[in-house]
Amino acid sequence: MTxxxxxxxxxxxxxxxxxxxxxxxxxxxxxxxQLDNILDHVSTLSKVDTAHVDETARVTELVxxxxxxxxxxxxxxxxxxxxxxxxxxQYFKVGAIQE
Amino acid sequence: xxxxxxTIGECARALRDGTTTPHELLTESLARxxxxxxxxxxxxxxxxxxxxxxxxxxxxxLQKEGSSASPLCGVPxxxxxxxxxxxxxxxxxxxxxxxxxxxYTSTAVQRLIDAGAIVVGKTNCDEFAMGSSNENSAxxxxxxxxxxxxVPGGSSGGSAAAVAAGTVTFSLGTDTGxxxxxxxxxxxxxGMKPTYGRVSRYGVVALASxxxxxxxxxQTVEDCAMVYGAIAGHDPxxxxxxxxxxxxxxxxxRRGVEGLRLGVPKEYFxxxxxxxxxxxxxxxxxxxxxxxxKLVEVSLPTTDVGLSTYYIIMPAECSSNLAxxxxxxxxxxxxxxxxxxxxxxxxxxxxxxxxxRRLMLGTYALSSGYxxxxxxxxxxxxxxxxxxxxxxxxxxxxxxxxxxxxxAFPKGDRSDPYSMYLCDVLTIPVNLAGLPGLSLPxxxxxxxxxxxxxxxxxxxxxxxxxxxxxxxxxxAWHKERSPIASAVAx
Numbered sequence: 001m002t003x004x005x006x007x008x009x010x011x012x013x014x015x016x017x018x019x020x021x022x023x024x025x026x027x028x029x030x031x032x033x034q035l036d037n038i039l040d041h042v043s044t045l046s047k048v049d050t051a052h053v054d055e056t057a058r059v060t061e062l063v064x065x066x067x068x069x070x071x072x073x074x075x076x077x078x079x080x081x082x083x084x085x086x087x088x089x090q091y092f093k094v095g096a097i098q099e
Numbered sequence: 100x101x102x103x104x105x106t107i108g109e110c111a112r113a114l115r116d117g118t119t120t121p122h123e124l125l126t127e128s129l130a131r132x133x134x135x136x137x138x139x140x141x142x143x144x145x146x147x148x149x150x151x152x153x154x155x156x157x158x159x160x161l162q163k164e165g166s167s168a169s170p171l172c173g174v175p176x177x178x179x180x181x182x183x184x185x186x187x188x189x190x191x192x193x194x195x196x197x198x199x200x201x202x203y204t205s206t207a208v209q210r211l212i213d214a215g216a217i218v219v220g221k222t223n224c225d226e227f228a229m230g231s232s233n234e235n236s237a238x239x240x241x242x243x244x245x246x247x248x249x250v251p252g253g254s255s256g257g258s259a260a261a262v263a264a265g266t267v268t269f270s271l272g273t274d275t276g277x278x279x280x281x282x283x284x285x286x287x288x289x290g291m292k293p294t295y296g297r298v299s300r301y302g303v304v305a306l307a308s309x310x311x312x313x314x315x316x317x318q319t320v321e322d323c324a325m326v327y328g329a330i331a332g333h334d335p336x337x338x339x340x341x342x343x344x345x346x347x348x349x350x351x352x353r354r355g356v357e358g359l360r361l362g363v364p365k366e367y368f369x370x371x372x373x374x375x376x377x378x379x380x381x382x383x384x385x386x387x388x389x390x391x392x393k394l395v396e397v398s399l400p401t402t403d404v405g406l407s408t409y410y411i412i413m414p415a416e417c418s419s420n421l422a423x424x425x426x427x428x429x430x431x432x433x434x435x436x437x438x439x440x441x442x443x444x445x446x447x448x449x450x451x452x453x454x455x456r457r458l459m460l461g462t463y464a465l466s467s468g469y470x471x472x473x474x475x476x477x478x479x480x481x482x483x484x485x486x487x488x489x490x491x492x493x494x495x496x497x498x499x500x501x502x503x504x505x506x507a508f509p510k511g512d513r514s515d516p517y518s519m520y521l522c523d524v525l526t527i528p529v530n531l532a533g534l535p536g537l538s539l540p541x542x543x544x545x546x547x548x549x550x551x552x553x554x555x556x557x558x559x560x561x562x563x564x565x566x567x568x569x570x571x572x573x574x575a576w577h578k579e580r581s582p583i584a585s586a587v588a589x
Contacts, residue, residue, distance in 0.1 A: 007463075020443050023455065035459060037517060043407075044404060045407050045477060046472070046476070048476075048480050054479070055475060055479050059532060082200065085426055086434075092428055094438065095438040097438055
């Protein structure tokens, strides 16, 4: 992690594609400079010595939470589809993945 | 009876002795909302029909059970719009969920309904709970009832303002980096973030799954204890929900602070803290000392890296959580010629600027080539933050400090994103370490409320409430009412 990192237009395009955000070119320019500023601040973490420190993903005492495989009431199909922008009978309708 | 300023306890007494009824409390709440929402914009949706049905059931229950019914029975509550409520639109303050009607109710809200509370409506918030001023909502900003040119704080600004304005007796919010405690401080009410894992996140629109917690806004600490007691406890539907029993907070609430060691983290009183806030909080600390607590200066050296740690971890988690908004199963959809283009356009049209900013930041932190330097590094620093607190809690019982470095600021004052992030510098470390934290009123600076923050070890939520109660009852700050609440009451 280095400070004063500058994100290039190609970097922004790559991130926007990963995040599935169709940003306008104006938005891309604004976000690029804002991210540069934020990344500059957060890069202070590189100075912290974490050589022998484990990662914390979540502060919890729980490990491998299981439940019994028991059937219980769940949504009816109609209820589950109620907010679907497009539906086809009992299915969510979505565009073809292969382009 | 002045319903605009009553507590849960006072409502409960009046409901049982016949002074009022659930329908009357509800009708008055709805009238107060109508009188104030044009100016405050605290509410996004009201559910009067359902609420009246709940009021009828509450009245029957009070008739049947009397004093053994929960004190929340028949009392009006508002719910932050990131908590799912079956049949009531839930937007998370975003256009991408406009019109979304959840098919189920979040556990925290269901527990309030099961106790007989009356859900009046959904409150405004920063979009997807991202913000510290409630200026990021797609449905307009919320105004602070103490000064409507100023922000109420965020992201649970609507929930805080709704209580501070005397429109509902209590409300629920969520806190990921301070989003209950900071608006509580800026609006002069009590706000609590329980220990991570204490309150179910089932049905909460997820922002950062390792940080989010649901908690109450109330007018008093006793009310806060009642609400916390009702919503806390294991939920099999949330695998991060702690199975450990919740001891009734009301049993230990009045024990006082005599003999308790209260740590004062010196890094929380440094540069960046407004001098008026500092002086007000220091007076509160002296008050705690006069009540028999021993104040001990402690050091939390990781304080200065808490913000950076959070602003890598939280956007990373949110970029993962918000991937579900693809216009397929719910939410805004703008169909294009290809599926990828549909995703990109739907999300671009549906999300606001702060959401996009954090999605891009989080995606960067998790992307190949940067994951180790940013996300993994931040996770390691998070361990150090948690260890800092564990170390001081070997020596002290709880910590006391300011909640927010500033009082409520004018709308539009913090347009630079990073300057807005600095609002949460004193609350964020508590979320990173999974600890309970509470803010309660401790005074004013130029007529604007100041919050005192109490932080405890994990699962010491009852102790946090006990310390807060002792301070509150030795002062009269909790009796102060905002100009909006006073105007409605008169």
